[in-house]
Each structure stands twice: as structure tokens, then as C-alpha cells.
Amino acid sequence: MTENFEPVIIGFTCNWCSYRAADLAGTARVKYPPNIRLIRLMCSGRLDPTFVLKALASGADGVLITGCHPGECHYLEQNYKALRRFLLLRRTLVQMGIEPDRVRLVWASAAEGVRLAEEITKMVEAVRQLGPLNWPKWQQTNGHGEHAHIEAEEVSA
């Protein structure tokens, strides 16, 4: 099982820097493993920690959070708030028995396609080493994960 284990990672990107870095990696034909699936937000400050818990609870083996470099936020300073939440979230994850390295924060400017690709590659390898997360999936029976929403929301409240 673990020999062929292909981790699934959900990546959160901000509209202005890291999503553009991902676009740039594409236009520059930089290669990285296909294990990551990206979601676009306007800002890393939009990242509700619940999103991360939800992703992990729904079958992701890791979550990559990305945003503009400190001091370069399109919304002035909201990435600092993302950083604060990330640091708290990591502590919470440890208490839930989740290896903190499954959730990473990477700053990538719109010019750093190569760097983002490198960080994705590193993360995929790190999570591969950690193995599958197998977070207990609640209420899978209905196949729509609707109950998972509620559970995940309760975690944040």
C-alpha cells in the first residue's frame, strides 16, 4: 500500500501572488508532481482554518497554504493574519494527532513559479514519507460529505 502511495494535497492559493506563480510555473513549463490540487482564494487572509481541517477530514493527506510574501500582500497585511492562524492551527493539529508537516505555509510571489513548483515537489515527497492520513471520515454513507461540513464547522467554533 505505502509503496504505491500517492498522496493527495489540497493547495490554497491567493489570487494575486501564488495563483499567479502557479500560472507562471505552467507558462514556463516547470514540472511538479500531479498530487496537488489547487483552490483559488482572493487572499491567504481568506483562509479559514476550517478549510484545512475540512480538507484533511475529507481525504486529503496534506494541505499547502500559499500567499504573497510578508510585506507584499495585495491587501496590505492580510497574509500576516494567515500566518497567525497557520501557527495556531499547527498547534491544534498536533493535539489532534496530525503530523504538523502535513500542513505547510509557503510564500510565493507572482514571479516565483519555479520556487512554488519546488516547494510543491518537496511537500509531496514529505507527505509521501508520512504516509496516508486516513483521518476518520464521518458519515461517508450518503456519499455527499454534507455531514462532514457540519462536523468541520463545529471544530472551528
Add this chain to the structure above:
Amino acid sequence: MTTENKPQEGQERIGVYVCHCGSNIAGMVDVEHVAKWAGEELKDRGVVVARDYKFMCSSLGQELIENDIKELGLTRVLVAACSPHLHEQTFRTASARAGLNPYLTELVSIREQVSWVHTDKQAATAKSKAVISGGVERVIHHEPLEPLVVPIHEATLVVGGGIAGIQAALELADAGYPVYMVEREPSIGGHMAQFDKTFPTLDCAACILTPRMVSVGMHPNIKLFTWSEVTKVDGYVGNFTVTIRKKARYVNEELCTGCGICQEKCPKKVIDEIYEAGLGYRKAVYTPFPQAVPKFPVIDRPNCTYFQKGTCKACEKFCPTNAIDFTQEDEYITVEVGNIILATGYDLFDARRVTQYGYGRLANVFTSIEFERLSNAAGPTNGEIVLRDGVTKPDAVGIIHCVGSRDRNFNNYCSVICCMQGLKFAHLVHERTGATVYNFYIDMRTAYKAYDEFYQRVLEEGTLFVRGKVAEVTDAARLPGEEGKLIIQVEDTLAGIQRRIPVDMVILSAGLEPRRDAKEVAKLFGISCSADGWFIEKHPKLDPVATMTEGIFIAGCVQGPKDIPSSVAQGAAASARVLGRIRQGHIELEPVRASVDEAKCSGCRICNNLCPFNAIIFHEDRMVTEINPALCQGCGTCVAACPAGAISGTVFSNEQIFAQIDGLLGLTLEHAFS
């Protein structure tokens, strides 16, 4: 490949469109299979039609979508193609044409984020399915929205008074709209004001530039702030509030007539590092050059005898209009503008960094800007091309191309102008001194109108061209005939031999670099720099003067190295973009905004300190928070922070993100992605 399903009761009716993008996507993703899969596996999720097409963005591709909306009654559209930054608008507009609210259409990227970055076709195909599944789940939760309409202030701020900024300002002002121009130096004109001749026509730079400068200075619609800098930018497109620091000139502009007596009488001579590139002198009270606009001089405080020693005031004594004012202080001025054009230009590559070429160590090694001043009739030598001693004419001159450019130790990029600049120097040396001229080049790059003809002309004049990157410039003579000369050591790659060429003068055709403070300027205006440090345009081909930040435009070398014609073209282009906006009177913005459900708000005030745009207001009387949609920029930080879930954000709502996660992870499907 098309799959059509019967719509199910009570569900959204979704159309999925998978683009081949020629072979860009289809080469790495089995597009037909993906479309078929979406039609079958996502049927339960409401997908009633799934198609693939060669170029979804073509008019025929868009028509496919429009027809399906009309004929199948689609209520949601998902396109899997390139980045939303490229074509989101295209597909939204197509949907709108067919009568579907544009915000019910979503574009997911399977090109930049799948086919172009992955190498395994099976894995890329599976990932495409996941991306589409995520997009379908997300689009179900989209809401119909209306764009936010923002009025556009008529005035424009142009930062930088070089040729690009001048062109932009004049276009706008001539069209009848107010312009504020901010220039850091005491005069506008930029680098072009330092040049003698311009390639390939050899027009005198001053003759073509100074009339433009005068037009800017005299224009009733242009308010000029020289010796000034932008210190703060607030607001957003249409309504920027800009703070300008007008540095103390110590000259009252109301009274000064620009007669120049103060400059004549000032006893303090200072080496002019900026305009004369260190080759000439100016006074402590000065205008950089006689045709300066505005004509008012500036007192250089660190070099002024009065400011440093407390006595002198020669300028004040002799000023016929009592315009000298030693008590003047910096002024902060606030202006309201709708759009901003940045034309802050470039810095010349510091040739000292290439130590083997000896600039700063060997007297007769000159930089390109030094040579520009030497050859300029109004320059320190009155246009005499002489060695550093100021009298000796050179018998042989070597011009080295690509200094600091196309060199992995410095800058990888080509600085565009240096080949033509080197040819111009060759012509001027030849014409004025009759010296033997050698050009050392890696590749000659003389694209654009009449450039190669100029190259041919310089070849015919007898300039010698040596192909090879110069290894070293040295004064250590080894062979007879080298004594007292600068020896250029180079591998002649056409002849396949090493050569030592003795010359009297070396000119380094230095490249262009981003301004030293480009990063800070980018931050101030909320735009980004590329890895090299040039400001990033919205699209490298189709939108070269806009930036990702609405209302901020770029022109000239700030976007990348370019020559005068291209800088002028960009200045005009940027102003055309701004004029379009002003003429419309308003702009439609993405309706990405946060709002508070007052019934859910507990008045905890956790969100109150999170907004950098002061959009969050707290009502003490009702103990609830409200968000001002005019100030909200849509980052969503408050949405994420609200413990009561009372704040929601359009386009990126919790429901949309949660659903996208489910979709991406295949939670809504019976079978895993394969």
C-alpha cells in the same frame, strides 16, 4: 465528443466544456475521455451536457456554450481550459450573451496547472477530472451577481517625467483631462535629456525632447511636481488619494523668474553625479541643465555653504526677486486621481561590478552615459571626445557590448538598447575623431525599423567588429605597441583566435537595470515586480501597459528595457487605456465583497481590527458590525475570522470552498478518479 443527459428535478443544469487548446492540453490530457467521464460520472451532480472542443475560447467554442444555455436551459457553466486570469472574462461574457448571469460561469485551469506542469498523461487526466469535479461542485453554489460600478475620477497621476511619462501626460492633458506629474529630480526629461544623439536617425535628443518638456511645463491641464516623491497611495481604481512630498527647494516658485543669477553667484562647485555622470560640475544651487523644466533651481542642502556653515547666502543677496527662502520646508500635498501611470524608468548597470573591465580603476574606461555626456555639445567638454585628461583625442577606441546583460553573473536578459547604442557611439567617434573603432559584441541585435540599415552604415564607415565576449581590459603591456594603451583581451570567435587589441579609450555599453528602489515603489502602488525587478504587466503580449492592480498602469523602461520609440508608444498606450476609463465615467469591478448578517452578529468585534481599508464599522447603539461595500476590497480576512459565521463573502463563500474541496477529493463521486 458530447454527452447529453436528461436533467434531474430540483438540480442545477450544468454544462461542462473541456478545451483541447490545440495540443496544449490535449497533448497531456485525454480531453475526449475527460469530457465523456464528466457527462457520465457527474450526471448525478446535475451535469446535463459535457463537450470537448479544439479551442473553447474561439467564437465557435463560445457559440457552443451560448447555444446550450439557450437550448438546454443551462443554469451553470463550467469551462476547463486555461487560467481564469486569461479567459474568465471571455466565458462570462459568452454566458451573459446567452442570458445567463455571468457569475454563474466558472473557469478551472487544466493547462497552466495540469497539462503544462505534469509529464504523466494518465495522472494528468485523472487530475483534470478532479479539477473539473471541484469546479462543478463549486459552481453549483455560485450566486447571480451584478458587477460593482465605481465612478472614475477624471484626474490622472503620472509618476516619472522621462519621455514615457511626458508622452502619457501630454496625451491625457491634450484630451482635456487633468494630470498631476511627479518627478523626483529637479527637472523632467529623464535619461533622454542627457543624450546627444538618438539612434538610428541621429536626431539631436534635446531638439526633439525639450519642446515636449516645455509643453508639459506650460500645459494648463498639467500640474507639475518636480523635486517631489509619492509617499502614500490610498483608495482604489477610480478614487485614489495620493500624498506627494514636495521637497523644500529653498526657492519660492512664485517669485523666481529662472534668471540664473543665483547659480552664477553661488561660490560652491559640486561634481554633478547625476546629470553629468560625474564628468562635470554644477553649483550648490542649480538646475540640472539650461533647458530644465521647470526653470526654478534647487538648493542642494548637504552641499550648501549656508546650510552647512551658517554663512554665505550669496544667492539670496543677488537674487533680483527675493525668491531664495532658506526657511522653506517639505510640503505634503494630497491629490485625488482616478488612475495612475508609473513611468519611473531604469538605472544604468553599475559597470564597476564587472571588475575585469576596469571601470573606476582604469582612467580611460568610460561608461555609456559618460560617453553620452562627452559627445554632447552642451556637455562638460562641449562635445569633444577626449580622454579623461580632457585634452587628448583617442586614436583607437574599443566599445564593449553586453556589459551586465546576457551574463549569468549579472543579468540574464538582453538590455535591448546597447547594440544600437554601441553603433551610435562608433559612428560618433568615427565622425568626430577619425579614430579606429572596434565593437566587441556577442550577437548584433538590430531589430526594428531602420536599425539594421544603421548597422550597415556603421559597417561601411569602417568600424571593425569583433565577435566575442571581452575577457579583460588591462593596462599591463606585454607586447610592443601596447605601452600606455588599454589592451582588450578577447577571443575572436569568428576567426577562432585570441586577440589583444590596444586602444586609448574603452566605452562600456552598459545594460539597463530596474530602479534600485523599484521594489518599494511596487509595494507603494500595490503591484508586483518580476524576478529581475521589472514591474509585471497584466499580460506580456495582450496587455503590456496594465498591471494586475486595477487603475495602475506602467509605461517605458519600468516594464523592461526598451528604446525611446517603444517608451513613447507605451506612454501613449497607457494614456489611451486611462482615457477609455475616464470617458466611460465608471468601471465595473468584480463583486467580491464581504457583508454582515446583522441577525447573526454577536457584536464581539473580533473582525473590527482586521480590515486595512477601514471598511468595517461598529454600531455601538445596536452592538453590530457593518461592512461598507465601497471600501471593502474583498480579501475575505474578516469572513474567515468571524466566530459566529455572520460575515459572508461573495464569489468565495464558505459553501463554495467546502464544495470545491469535496469535489476535488472525489467525495461526491462513486468512483475514484483514474
